[in-house]
Amino acid sequence: MNAGFSAFPHAPSATAQHWVIAYASSGKAALNEALDTLYLPNLQNLLRQMACVSRSSVLTQGDDAFLMPHESACEIWGIQPTSGAQACITPCHWQVGMNEVIMLNPAEMGLSEDESKQLLAAIQPYFQEDGLEVVYESPLIWQAKSQLFEGLPFASLDRVVGQNVKPWMPDASKAPHAKSLQRLQSEMQMLMYQHPVNDQRSLEGRWTLNSFWVHRNLEQLHPHPTPMRISLDLRDSVQAANANQWQQTWQHLDATVCRPLLEALAAQQTISITLCSETAWQHYEPLKASWLTALKRVFRPLTVTQELRALAAGVSEP
Numbered sequence: 001m002n003a004g005f006s007a008f009p010h011a012p013s014a015t016a017q018h019w020v021i022a023y024a025s026s027g028k029a030a031l032n033e034a035l036d037t038l039y040l041p042n043l044q045n046l047l048r049q050m051a052c053v054s055r056s057s058v059l060t061q062g063d064d065a066f067l068m069p070h071e072s073a074c075e076i077w078g079i080q081p082t083s084g085a086q087a088c089i090t091p092c093h094w095q096v097g098m099n100e101v102i103m104l105n106p107a108e109m110g111l112s113e114d115e116s117k118q119l120l121a122a123i124q125p126y127f128q129e130d131g132l133e134v135v136y137e138s139p140l141i142w143q144a145k146s147q148l149f150e151g152l153p154f155a156s157l158d159r160v161v162g163q164n165v166k167p168w169m170p171d172a173s174k175a176p177h178a179k180s181l182q183r184l185q186s187e188m189q190m191l192m193y194q195h196p197v198n199d200q201r202s203l204e205g206r207w208t209l210n211s212f213w214v215h216r217n218l219e220q221l222h223p224h225p226t227p228m229r230i231s232l233d234l235r236d237s238v239q240a241a242n243a244n245q246w247q248q249t250w251q252h253l254d255a256t257v258c259r260p261l262l263e264a265l266a267a268q269q270t271i272s273i274t275l276c277s278e279t280a281w282q283h284y285e286p287l288k289a290s291w292l293t294a295l296k297r298v299f300r301p302l303t304v305t306q307e308l309r310a311l312a313a314g315v316s317e318p
Helices: 029-037 041-048 069-077 113-129 178-192 196-203 235-239 243-266 291-299 304-313
Strands: 018-021 050-057 086-092 094-096 101-103 133-138 141-145 211-215 229-231 272-276 280-286
Touching: 018 243, 029 243, 029 304, 041 050, 041 243, 041 304, 050 069, 069 272, 069 280, 086 113, 113 133, 113 141, 113 178, 113 196, 178 211, 235 243, 272 304, 280 304
Parallel strands: 018 229, 018 272
Antiparallel strands: 050 280, 086 141, 086 211, 094 101, 133 141, 272 280
């Protein structure tokens, strides 16, 4: 289980009353089946007193399609993500096929600190030539700054892993400076082909490094204060399709996020919760007090299973 929460940048204190739960549901079969035995009493009590007031499914076209639902959920408050000069670069392996190029999961490469630093040192002159300031942070994260990034949509690694990379690359016909990044990716492929790091990895039967992916973290997408906090605690278990870990982490969130929200609701404080899958988000706010809404909720109560299944499908229940 992850330790603690992944707080949204610049969020208020841990008592923040607006929460976004990323990867709350998933279309993966193992996790969908786990919904039948998922016990979240605090979330259930919350949903009984709330209504889904807005929802969104990921678009298949346009810049918004590049964002994960938890990255775009700020639009609930009228906040749009920023495509600025800050970004992250992750060294990766592209598996070249007959008709497509697939991004393999960088987290499964076992890239060491020394290997990553050697690769960065080799390609650093090329980055500098194109005006990129790149600094090592971790084996899979090189922090980067460049005017080339301005205005370009970059797809999250979570969006691209296991997919053909081409649909998720910035359109060079609409943004000519994207061609420079594509050229740098091609140069890295040639430069890394016979690099000692890759020679050794090939001997050991490990994936070689033949490209990099540019993406943005939450702080880079939303550099200004926001009214909410995000939990990414469920991400690892969803990516691994680990149903037991996913249930355990959800139970932890039920106790540490949903219960305080329930207590805040009882104290008549303003709260909300947004649940996300890989393809959609659904935003819930307290029911408005009226005899009609109370009657509807008696006959049509919201349930955790119902809402999370609808979320996994990318379509909310009517």
